[in-house]
Amino acid sequence: MDGNGPVIPNFGQGDACVTGDHTFCWGWVRDHWSDTLGPALWQHVELTAVAVGIGFAIAFPLALLAHRFRKLEQPLGAFSALLYTIPSIALFQLLVPFTGITWTTVEIALVAYTLVILFPNVVAGLRSAPPDVVEAAEGMGLTRLQVLLRIELPLALPAIVAGLRIAVVSTISIGTIAAFLLPKGLGYPIFVALGNPIPFKTEIYAAGGLAVGLALLCDAGLVVLRWALAPWTRLARA
């Protein structure tokens, strides 16, 4: 790829660290933040946010349906699990005839993977309301909808956030493979670096490190979100 352009990085033009193939060159990272790493990081955030956002928007109503009509849970769960068994690179290729070598192709594949994580988690969350709690709620005269909105959904929050954490972290990780298809995201600098006759370590470590850092940061953010939304889960038992 990029056959006509200059080889990045150009070992001949870099500073002593780069030309000497040292393990990690801060100078390179600083010089190429704005043209390589920064945009790649931002694209990766976008890639992940869209995939998890759409995945959640599909998984959540499906989970509500499966919760309400229990017969639907198995077929829906089996379908999303089937998607998950397809290797991601293969799935990209399978989609190319339909959606081309586009951003859409990447997102469809990533959304499919988030579904299989989010759907069962939301269903399990909705089921996690203890039977005595639901019985008490019904016995007190809450309608079916009130039981869902006031009891089951809030109690499902920890499981939903747990699902989101796995979905976000795995999408950030799988998202690097999108670079097979498109020159976007944190996977791309890694691909380019690997394409050098001598793989350029600094670029691999920097982009890989950013992906890990992004995953950790998002995960921590979701933990804080759960802490804020579900205050009862932070209490030690009496």
Added chain:
Amino acid sequence: MSSAAEIVFDRVTKRYPGRDEAAVDDLSLEIPAGAFCVLVGPSGGGKTTALKMVNRLIPFDSGEIRIDGRDIRTLPLTELRRGIGYVIQQVGLFPHMTVGDNVATVPRLLRWSKRRTSERVIELLELVGLEAADAKRYPSQLSGGQRQRVGLARALAADPPLLLMDEPFGALDPITRHRLQTELRRLHRDVGKTVIFVTHDIDEAIQMGDRIAILREGGVLAQYATPDALLADPVDDFVAQFIGGDRALRRLALRTLDELPLRPGESGPRVAPETTVRNAVSLLLELKADALTVADGDRVLGSFRLADASELL
């Protein structure tokens, strides 16, 4: 304060699909307004089923249940349930809500004002022996006994004329259970609601109820009577066996000395007027005394002899 409701089971039958024996078989029962009625019996007697038919958590096949003369199936489901307090053994507190929000559930469903709701919450917490500060705590921060107190407060919140209680103290340790039993009796006297209370423990039934319905396997009503009548006159062998032995002594435990026509004058060691007759008899035997003096502080009410006890039986 709303008045208590009269509940009538009129030939109610319930069969679960795939089972030969009925869960509740042709049950007829009249529970007067303000009564504390205990449904008791072995497992398979249909007592919980009978209870849950009243708030229509379990539908029944035939017959009619009336609350204050109204067929419960003619009332909208949520309206019926919001007018009935419901307490279960596992309590079923909403773990994601504070104690205060739990208690406020039905008042909010009924769209009470914020001020009226929060005043009611405080009032109820104090009624069941908790503190106003407990309103801010979460159920997981409470002991089992405290949770059941909250469950009771939540059930009483909108002042329902009827309270359904399904083995509410079954999961508690004996000391906590005894304390809550005593307090529930006092509460029942104070708030004057109709209570239907399910238990498998005949001693709890005798202690709590002013009417006891014994249900046997297959959901058949074996006997419906006051505790005293039940102990005095079990209707058949099943009931006699279910109640167990020591029936005369247990009848004496239902009465206290101040309810008796005492002999005039002072004679023997002093005891308090709220002593049960059973304990008085025990004391007479233990102290080898002929009589006990019943005294309220310094004021002598009269005296009591062993012969007076057998008069009661």
